[in-house]
Amino acid sequence: MEKRYILALDQGTTSSRAILFDREQNPVGSVSREFPQIYPKEGWVEHDPADIWSSQFSCATEVMARCDVMPAEIAAVGITNQRETTVVWERATGRPVSGAIVWQCRRTAPLVEELTAGDWGERIREKTGLIPDAYFSATKIRWILDNVPGARKKAEAGELCFGTVDTWLLWKLTEGRVHATDRTNASRTMLYNIHTNDWDEELLERFGVPRSMLPEVKSSSEIYGVTTLLGPEIPIAGIAGDQQAALFGQGCFNPGDAKNTYGTGCFLLMNVGTGPRTSENGLLCTAAATVKGEAPQYALEGSVFTGGAVTQWLRDEMQFFHDSADIEEMAKSVPDSGGVYLVPAFTGLGAPWWDMYARGTVTGITRGTKRAHIVRAAEESIAYQSADLIAAMERDVGSPIRSLRVDGGATRDSFLMQFQADVIGKPVLRPAVRETTALGAAYLAGLAVGFWPSREALTANRQPEEIFEPAVSEEKRTALLDGWHEAVGMAMAHK
Numbered sequence: 001m002e003k004r005y006i007l008a009l010d011q012g013t014t015s016s017r018a019i020l021f022d023r024e025q026n027p028v029g030s031v032s033r034e035f036p037q038i039y040p041k042e043g044w045v046e047h048d049p050a051d052i053w054s055s056q057f058s059c060a061t062e063v064m065a066r067c068d069v070m071p072a073e074i075a076a077v078g079i080t081n082q083r084e085t086t087v088v089w090e091r092a093t094g095r096p097v098s099g100a101i102v103w104q105c106r107r108t109a110p111l112v113e114e115l116t117a118g119d120w121g122e123r124i125r126e127k128t129g130l131i132p133d134a135y136f137s138a139t140k141i142r143w144i145l146d147n148v149p150g151a152r153k154k155a156e157a158g159e160l161c162f163g164t165v166d167t168w169l170l171w172k173l174t175e176g177r178v179h180a181t182d183r184t185n186a187s188r189t190m191l192y193n194i195h196t197n198d199w200d201e202e203l204l205e206r207f208g209v210p211r212s213m214l215p216e217v218k219s220s221s222e223i224y225g226v227t228t229l230l231g232p233e234i235p236i237a238g239i240a241g242d243q244q245a246a247l248f249g250q251g252c253f254n255p256g257d258a259k260n261t262y263g264t265g266c267f268l269l270m271n272v273g274t275g276p277r278t279s280e281n282g283l284l285c286t287a288a289a290t291v292k293g294e295a296p297q298y299a300l301e302g303s304v305f306t307g308g309a310v311t312q313w314l315r316d317e318m319q320f321f322h323d324s325a326d327i328e329e330m331a332k333s334v335p336d337s338g339g340v341y342l343v344p345a346f347t348g349l350g351a352p353w354w355d356m357y358a359r360g361t362v363t364g365i366t367r368g369t370k371r372a373h374i375v376r377a378a379e380e381s382i383a384y385q386s387a388d389l390i391a392a393m394e395r396d397v398g399s400p401i402r403s404l405r406v407d408g409g410a411t412r413d414s415f416l417m418q419f420q421a422d423v424i425g426k427p428v429l430r431p432a433v434r435e436t437t438a439l440g441a442a443y444l445a446g447l448a449v450g451f452w453p454s455r456e457a458l459t460a461n462r463q464p465e466e467i468f469e470p471a472v473s474e475e476k477r478t479a480l481l482d483g484w485h486e487a488v489g490m491a492m493a494h495k
């Protein structure tokens with residue numbers, strides 16, 4: 001039977017998605033399913049690994065059924081995933097020893113301070129390209145080993161496996177036959193040396209993580225193994241963390257190419273070529289997705305912890321509206337935010353501030369403030385945080401970004417895209433296929449099995465669906481950003 005499709009599994013922070021792409025790179029079917037978020041204590045965030053797996057697997061089987069696609073028609077599976085989220089399970093049984101500790105979780109902030117005292121912070125940054133933070137996996141693993149009864153003893157006996165979410169899905173899809181990850185995910189653990197492209201023995205010792213727990217590290221585009229859970233053997237041939245997958249899916253193959261993804265968080269990445277590059281402005285250097293046999297590539301990255309998640313908060317906790325689709329109309333129902341700024345530092349602030357102790361703050365409220373003003377301020381906060389990342393990246397590379405390629409669910413919001421263009425003073429390019437994270441995973445898997453012949457073939461005829469041009473004066477832009485930075489200062493004052 002002809003191989004007509006690539007199946008992309010996109011496992012995100014709040015939902016799992018499966019998308020089938022054809023040879024023309026068109027999404028022919030998509031199924032998405034939300035799963036529970038668990039908050040055991042203030043600042044703690046967990047997922048049940050069983051929910052991650054069951055939601056992702058059911059999406060895969062359902063999209064095939066809806067599209068009447070036979071397993072024999074699928075050339076390969078590509079996986080992209082929420083990064084840093086940490087799963088530890090028993091090697092013999094596949095049973096998780098605890099909940100998955102999510103990238104947003106701040107429980108290990110004191111442990112980060114303890115383990116990065118003295119010159120360790122700089123040494124970690126030099127080795128990994130990361131700024132030490134509870135965001136990354138290393139202290140999450142340490143916390144599990146120190147706090148789950150019997151976990152450390154089992155780990156030291158070689159009985160436990162660690163994985164980011166890609167590794168967990170790969171293990172489940174191959175029924176425990178393959179324990180592996182790719183460079184992009186490994187580079188987010190704070191245990192992987194981006195210069196030697198291997199797990200770093202000194203860091204493993206410092207964080208108290210036995211090497212036997214760790215997966216084998218591979219390129220992002222190669223055959224990892226096969227799954228028979230969906231039918232006849234299907235190669236699993238592409239893996240990349242969600243942001244590096246989006247960079248690849250946007251066709252950012254050359255140094256200087258950049259994109260911003262609007263999801264639960266916001267993530268700005270720029271391809272910087274085949275050599276690691278140290279940021280002087282609070283950004284990270286991280287591994288970019290590469291094809292087997294090619295020299296490793298790297299990216300500068302800025303991370304916003306709370307992007308689209310702020311709209312979920314307004315919907316679920318504040319109950320300002322019932323459907324996230326309503327937020328655009330509410331934001332447009334007022335001419336501006338009425339001087340209100342909302343800094344959504346629910347789990348601290350990421351780049352370029354890196355304040356683990358900052359907390360959410362709303363400023364500028366008056367007697368005339370309406371619900372719509374706060375909703376608009378929440379929308380604007382996503383664009384302001386991204387603008388800070390762009391400014392930091394421009395300082396690092398010494399030249400301006402000419403335009404911004406965007407992707408992710410929130411790019412459907414034209415108000416947000418226009419405001420983004422206004423506050424950065426650059427065109428914003430919205431693609432026709434907005435789920436470029438899944439598309440990147442599909443590209444990586446398709447290249448590995450010859451479904452597509454080359455990178456050039458992937459981007460030959462791509463054009464943006466819409467271009468948003470800046471529509472405010474430089475004076476207005478400066479005033480907006482000044483007000484935002486004052487509000488950020490107030491959020492950071494909570495330390």
